[in-house]
Amino acid sequence: MIIVDRETMKNIDAYAINELKIPSICLVERASLAVLNNINLDIRNSFGIVASVGNNGADGMALARNLLSIGKKVEIYIVGDIKKASTDFLINFESCKKMTDKIFEIRTIDDIEFFKNNLEKINTIIDAIFGTGLNRTVSGIYSYVIEIINLSNIFTISIDIPSGYDCDGEMDFGTYVDSDFIVSMQLMKKGLYYDTYFRDKIVVEDIGIAQKAIDKFINI
Ligand SMILES: NC(=O)C1=CN([C@@H]2O[C@H](COP(=O)(O)OP(=O)(O)OC[C@H]3O[C@@H](n4cnc5c(N)ncnc54)[C@H](O)[C@@H]3O)[C@@H](O)[C@H]2O)[C@@H](O)CC1
Numbered sequence: 001m002i003i004v005d006r007e008t009m010k011n012i013d014a015y016a017i018n019e020l021k022i023p024s025i026c027l028v029e030r031a032s033l034a035v036l037n038n039i040n041l042d043i044r045n046s047f048g049i050v051a052s053v054g055n056n057g058a059d060g061m062a063l064a065r066n067l068l069s070i071g072k073k074v075e076i077y078i079v080g081d082i083k084k085a086s087t088d089f090l091i092n093f094e095s096c097k098k099m100t101d102k103i104f105e106i107r108t109i110d111d112i113e114f115f116k117n118n119l120e121k122i123n124t125i126i127d128a129i130f131g132t133g134l135n136r137t138v139s140g141i142y143s144y145v146i147e148i149i150n151l152s153n154i155f156t157i158s159i160d161i162p163s164g165y166d167c168d169g170e171m172d173f174g175t176y177v178d179s180d181f182i183v184s185m186q187l188m189k190k191g192l193y194y195d196t197y198f199r200d201k202i203v204v205e206d207i208g209i210a211q212k213a214i215d216k217f218i219n220i
């Protein structure tokens with residue numbers, strides 16, 4: 001099994017997109033389907049997608065669109081400034097806005113209360129806040145949201161990495177999602193493999209990042 005650190009994963013992602021011209025939105029779509037294919041849709045019918053506005057959030061928006069398309073109950077909670085959203089995030093966010101009005105921004109303490117109360121109506125949380133882009137201590141509204149997710153005891157699936165957890169397993173960024181299940185993209189992340197608590201709750205899924213991009217940065 002190939003195990004990568006954060007920097008290597010970011011280099012592989014960038015090479016696949018910028019040099020091999022693999023459209024990033026294709027990777028986002030594959031990532032969303034990788035999560036979808038790991039959900040038991042017979043028992044999971046109501047979803048809270050909790051997303052920030054980078055590409056981990058982009059994966060979350062693509063998954064939200066796919067869940068809405070098959071008629072699942074989906075509520076979308078955005079934590080972060082939509083004005084700073086990534087291009088890939090906005091592509092599926094635009095579609096989600098056409099498919100549901102249950103899209104809520106979490107910015108204030110009142111929003112936090114609303115989020116906490118609304119969670120009682122769903123049975124699955126999708127954690128799409130941070131992935132390999134996490135690079136500093138989790139604070140403010142982000143830490144409140146993560147604490148509420150953890151206190152909710154609702155089955156939580158993290159996209160790529162539990163939000164707040166250091167991909168390399170070295171830094172303590174304050175708080176992180178206590179995921180029940182993690183679908184990690186393309187390659188096993190070092191921090192998750194060497195942390196036995198998470199290692200048994202993770203699947204790694206191919207999302208179409210070419211072997212040529214992986215070989216460039218992985219010297220076997
Ligand atoms: N284009 C790509 O590189 C792809 C990325 N993918 C997904 O995108 C993720 C990486 O996306 P990004 O690099 O956009 O970053 P993230 O979406 O992980 O994080 C979003 C942004 O949050 C900010 N941030 C970092 N730490 C923070 C903190 N403590 N408090 C507040 N804000 C903070 C950073 O500016 C970061 O860009 C991967 O984990 C994966 O899920 C996949 O869709 C594959 C394609």
Ligand SMILES: [K+]
Nearest residue numbers: 130159161163
């Ligand atoms: K995540």
